[in-house]
Amino acid sequence: MDINQLGSIFINKTEKVGSVLNVRAGQLLWANVLEVKGNELLLKIGTHLIEAKAQAYVKQGQQLRLLIQGISPQEIRLKIVNEDNTLLRPEQGIARALGLKTNETMEEIIKQMVRLRLPLSRETVLEFSRLYERLDTVIVPKNTHDLVDNLNSNDRLRVGQEFIGQKPLKLIQLGTWLRTLNIEGDTESLLRLYNFFKGQLDKREEALFFQFLNSRETQILGNYNIYGWSILDNHIYLLTQNQKKSKISPEQCFLAVKITSKAAGSLWFKLSYKNSFLNINISCADEHNEAIVNSEIETLKLALLGAGYQDLKITTKVEAIETVLDFIPGPSPEDINYVNLQI
Numbered sequence: 115m116d117i118n119q120l121g122s123i124f125i126n127k128t129e130k131v132g133s134v135l136n137v138r139a140g141q142l143l144w145a146n147v148l149e150v151k152g153n154e155l156l157l158k159i160g161t162h163l164i165e166a167k168a169q170a171y172v173k174q175g176q177q178l179r180l181l182i183q184g185i186s187p188q189e190i191r192l193k194i195v196n197e198d199n200t201l202l203r204p205e206q207g208i209a210r211a212l213g214l215k216t217n218e219t220m221e222e223i224i225k226q227m228v229r230l231r232l233p234l235s236r237e238t239v240l241e242f243s244r245l246y247e248r249l250d251t252v253i254v255p256k257n258t259h260d261l262v263d264n265l266n267s268n269d270r271l272r273v274g275q276e277f278i279g280q281k282p283l284k285l286i287q288l289g290t291w292l293r294t295l296n297i298e299g300d301t302e303s304l305l306r307l308y309n310f311f312k313g314q315l316d317k318r319e320e321a322l323f324f325q326f327l328n329s330r331e332t333q334i335l336g337n338y339n340i341y342g343w344s345i346l347d348n349h350i351y352l353l354t355q356n357q358k359k360s361k362i363s364p365e366q367c368f369l370a371v372k373i374t375s376k377a378a379g380s381l382w383f384k385l386s387y388k389n390s391f392l393n394i395n396i397s398c399a400d401e402h403n404e405a406i407v408n409s410e411i412e413t414l415k416l417a418l419l420g421a422g423y424q425d426l427k428i429t430t431k432v433e434a435i436e437t438v439l440d441f442i443p444g445p446s447p448e449d450i451n452y453v454n455l456q457i
Contacts, residue, residue, distance in 0.1 A: 122169045123155065123180065125190040131164060137182050137190065147176045166192075171208040204228075212236040219246055242289065245304075288439075291332055311437035313349060313372070320344055331358055338442055347374045351438040364388060370441045378403040382435040392418065392426040397433040404430050 125131060137143070148163070149156035150173060155166045157178075172178065172194075180192040194207055205221040208228070213236060214220065223242045227234055288307045309315060310323040324342050332340045341352040354367035368386040375381060382397040398404040407430050418426055435441070 122183075123157075123166050123172075123178075123192045123194070124169075125164055125166045125192070127185070127187065127189050131190070135159065135162070135164065135190065137185070139182050139184055141182045142195070143180045143182065143192070145178045145180055147172050147174055147178065150174050171204065171211045173211040176211060208234065209239075212239060214239060219243060245289065308437075311439060317344070328358075340438065342438070348372060349438075351441075353438070353441060368441075370438050372435075372438075378406040381407065382433075382441075384441060390425055392423045394426070394428045396428065396430045397435045398430060399432070399434065401432055404432050 125135070143159055145164075146158040147155060148158055150168075153168050155168050155172065157164045157166050179195050181195045182190060183193050184191045196206075203221070205224040205228075206216055208224050209216040209220065212234070216224075220239065220243045223239060223246065224234070227239070227242075288304050292304070292307070307323075310320065310327075313320070315323065321344070324344065328341050332338065337355055338353045339356065339358050341354075341358075343350050349372040351370040351372075352362070352367060353370060354362050356362050356366055364387055368384060371383040371385065373381045373383065379399050381399075381403070384395040384397070386393045396407055398407055411428055411430070415426070415428060
């Protein structure tokens with residue numbers, strides 16, 4: 115879900131509404147939120163009670179300043195605005211509904227929680243915000259393979275400057291996953307998992323982490339379970355919407371493969387095979403590497419045709435892929451009101 119789709123309120127333009135709301139596009143209104151049931155609202159505008167539907171984060175008892183964006187024969191479309199009449203960004207609207215004062219980091223955390231369809235609460239947003247702010251003094255154990263057995267090792271080393279520049283997306287993904295496993299998502303464990311997904315552990319440590327990954331449910335990560343294996347310096351991941359103990363359906367999974375090439379650097383391949391059609395997307399670090407890959411595309415196609423894949427498509431693009439977590443898609447537009455059900 116793109117958070118920028120959010121922030122709108124719709125009123126069906128019935129005969130009754132038309133008789134009590136004589137409005138025009140560009141007009142500003144104040145409304146009190148009397149009830150919230152999923153995406154259905156009961157608003158009090160002036161002395162009138164108006165039913166509406168929301169693609170916004172609102173809470174019972176809120177007072178909203180609304181800009182009438184458009185009027186059609188079927189509906190009145192409104193947008194929540196600030197007191198200076200500027201449009202309220204959706205993440206600001208969520209924070210306001212949760213009773214939070216925002217900053218850039220907190221707003222980014224909210225945006226990513228929406229993307230991953232994670233239940234939003236004041237406490238959870240504050241927890242991730244505090245955790246993110248502590249990353250500049252992070253300390254982690256030297257022996258990262260101890261994660262499986264002991265996440266609270268006292269043998270520590272100050273690290274983490276690289277992680278600080280990351281947006282909160284990965285912090286939220288990993289922290290939420292650890293929480294579902296009843297593991298405290300402190301800065302130590304987050305950074306150790308992060309380095310694993312980046313492929314920065316030695317082979318022995320990496321093997322233990324893959325065992326850990328393959329034995330745990332990870333569907334909190336955007337509704338996908340992740341399996342992984344290493345082959346020399348390359349990594350193969352299977353992402354599936356099936357539970358780990360159930361049969362894997364080709365229609366609900368795809369492969370993400372990281373290959374380290376001397377000629378073209380790090381390449382990420384996303385492969386899906388549905389209805390006998392093989393689709394391969396290759397992500398390259400820069401245009402130079404993409405040109406090298408494109409020069410070998412026909413060779414790759416011939417090899418796949420020879421292997422029996424008669425119906426296929428291969429595309430390339432320049433895209434910064436850091437870990438397999440970057441392949442996890444956001445929720446679909448029909449989940450637009452997910453957060454209203456959680457607040």
